[in-house]
Amino acid sequence: MQAARSPTLASLSRVTHRYGPVLALEGLDLEVRRGEVLGVLGPNGAGKTTAISLLLGSLQVQEGVASVFGSAPGAAEVRVRRGAMLQISGISANLTVREHIELFRAYYPAPFSASRLLALAGLEDLARRRYGKLSGGQKQRVMFALALAGDPELLFLDEPTTGLDVDARHRLWNEIRALRESGRTTVLTTHNLDEADALADRVVVIHNGRRIAEGTPAEIKSRTAGRLARCVTRIAPDAVASLPGVVEARTRGQHLEALTTQPEVLVRELLVRDEALADLTVVAAGLEEAFLALTRDTT
Amino acid sequence: MTPGRRFRIYLLEARFQVLEVLREPMFAIPTLTFPLILYLFFGVIMGTRGVSLAVPTYVLATYGVFGVLGPALFGFGAGLANERDTGVLLLKQTTPMPAGAYLFAKVMAALIFGAIVVAALFLTAAHAAGVALYRWQWFALAGVLLAGVIPFCALGLAIGAWAGGRSAVAVVNLVFLPMAMLAGLWLPIYMFPDVMQDIALALPAYHHAQLALKVIAMDAGQSVPMHLAVLVAETLVFLGLAALGFRRADGFLMRRSR
Known part of the structure; x- marks a missing residue:
């Protein structure tokens, strides 16, 4: 497999993470290779979001090593080259889609143009609408546009299709495929086996904070x-x-x-x-x- | 990050923070109109019945403090706690946005809202109540009032750092109205019992109000360095508490940008 020979862009090695007495990750190893779509698959509560948060630097590593582009995940030079779509309940309701996009573009040295972002996320007709007036699926698309604002080499998508209808989901899948074609690397968490199957070059299955399987979607499916x-x-x-x-x-x-x-x-x-x-x-x-x-x- | 881009981020972050708050009637209308309504009633209608203009002049300074206090406490305390709850902060933390730009935007929003309230109060005082001050007094009073944004934003930051999104509004209200009253923003504290006067001495709003009253020679006669020292010390305590709160929570706004 070609992806197997690609260099590692980001990794967790032997990472253990606790929230108080609760063990969220236990000795987790995870490798993201250049150019791939990596599916991180697991049931709710498996530790997927914790793993992503460690790779984003929004959680401090307690035990083990997290590395992105060879640096600490929260380092300034890393944040410039990466984009993220998180499971959050919302951004400022009173700003328009275009205003949100303009603000996020300003964070990056070489961002995508606003019109390209609107097109990528299918938001052309909603640019002047306030975020608070959007439907759940439209809000997800704004989050996707914000994740892409900086033209990132590495994209983290945490459960990106939650709340999307079938059409919107397939549209987002196509965008993720197109990003892969253009050489970008994507880490995608999902609890949906079909989604991992449709998008991922490689799948890592996490359960109870441990990696229990790794392989191509076909290999995972045959085992399940x-x-x-x-x-x-x-x-x-x-x-x-x-x-x-x-x-x-x-x-x-x-x-x-x-x-x-x-x-x-x-x-x-x-x-x-x-x-x-x-x-x-x-x-x-x-x-x-x-x-x-x-x-x-x-x- | 180039200085030019950093500057642009600070500017945009501030612009959108102001827009966001201006478009929120639940915030904008009460914080902008409440001090003005108080002034119209106690300053203009009640205050101009006597021979002197002492009352409308006095409450111009203290309602000015009140007007600056609200946006700072609500914007920082409730706004920050809310944005941490919804995850906006978490998302921005993954971007190259400097943490300073976020704080700057909140301070600027408090400053601009404070300035709008102060301007409205001044216009009302001069034209409706007939308050007459020297030109330097108008400018000095505006300057002193707006400088109050600093300690009050620090207090709001501390509240926002420790309170959750839902409880922050309640905590801010618990601080806002009692402090306004006990600091003598509505009635001068010499009308209070001794115990309450002692409490006032601990409140930043009291010292800020005394500095504002000093400009129009209506203060209680304590020394300017004492008021300033208390305000600086309390600001540092609030900032320290805020830093502790952030460290405890998630480390954001504490992160060094390398």
Whole structure:
């Protein structure tokens, strides 16, 4: 893979971070390579935003090393070359889109032109509107424009498509692809496997503050392509867990739940072993289950 | 960063801070009109009934202090705490914006709002109440009043550094109105019981008001260096408290720009 040979632009190494007694990151290693779109994937609360905040210098590193362009993440020379879209609740409601863009452009030595930013974020018709009067999706687009204001080499997008409708989401995806074509590097956090699949060259999966998988989207998907079988049965979870392909089996309420990579084998066995088995469903495993499978793999 | 770009950032940040606040009627209308309404009532309507113009002259100075105090406390205290809550500060921290530009913008906004209030009060005093001062007194009074932005912004900064976005407005109100009253901005403190007079001596607004009253020879007769020393000391204490608050919270506005 070409990205694998590219130099590292930013990295976290053996980073551990605590909020009081709560362990948010535990010995996390993360590498961002030049020119790639790196997907940082994980369920809510996995530690994605903490990792991004450390790379942005908005959190102080407690243990381990964070480095961007070979410098400390908060260094002035780093801030000039990087842009970020964060999960924040808003910017000044009383300023117009154009005013916000003008202000952020002023922060950088060689910014994109205002008209280019408006076009990139699809905001041409909204330039004179006050931020407070925009819809949620339009506000997200303003944040995207502000992240791009300085023509950054390295772009951090923290859950950029939260709150966007399907059209707006696909439009943003296209913009991110176009940025990649122009040689820029993007770090994208998401809890949406499809989004990582659509955009990322490489995916790092974080769960409970640890990196539990890393690879191309295809590799990650193949490892999480499990099915979840649910049924009411007298067969014990332990017995099911020892069947071929079963990653995890547990009791939830009256139901047995089994996560498996070979659903046909599992269902055949279950039906043979328990003629009274009832209420059987088999569904594609959700991301939560996929993470469970990955966690299971690594322990 | 080139000096030219730095200057431009300071300027734009200040311009948009002022615009932002001007466009917020919930902030702009009360802070601009409240001192004026007080002055119209107590200075013009009530104050001009007697033979002398002592009352309208006296309250011109003290309501002027009140008018400068509001924008500084609300802009810095409530505004800053709110921007930290919403994440605006967090976002700006990731950009090359110098932290100084942010503080400068807030001080400038407080100064401009203060200047508007003072100008409105002066016009009302001169034309509606007939207050007559020497030309140097008008200028000196305006200068003294606007200089009050510095200690009051420091106080607002300390509040903003420690209070959360929602509680900051409440804390500012708890400081703003009681301090205005206890410092003698509405009624001279010699009308208060002794205990309350002692409290006034601890308040920056009292010392600021005394300096303003000194210009029109209506102060309580304490020394200018004493008032200045208290104001400087209290400003330093507020700035220290603010620095502690920021260090505790997130380190922003404390960061050295390398």
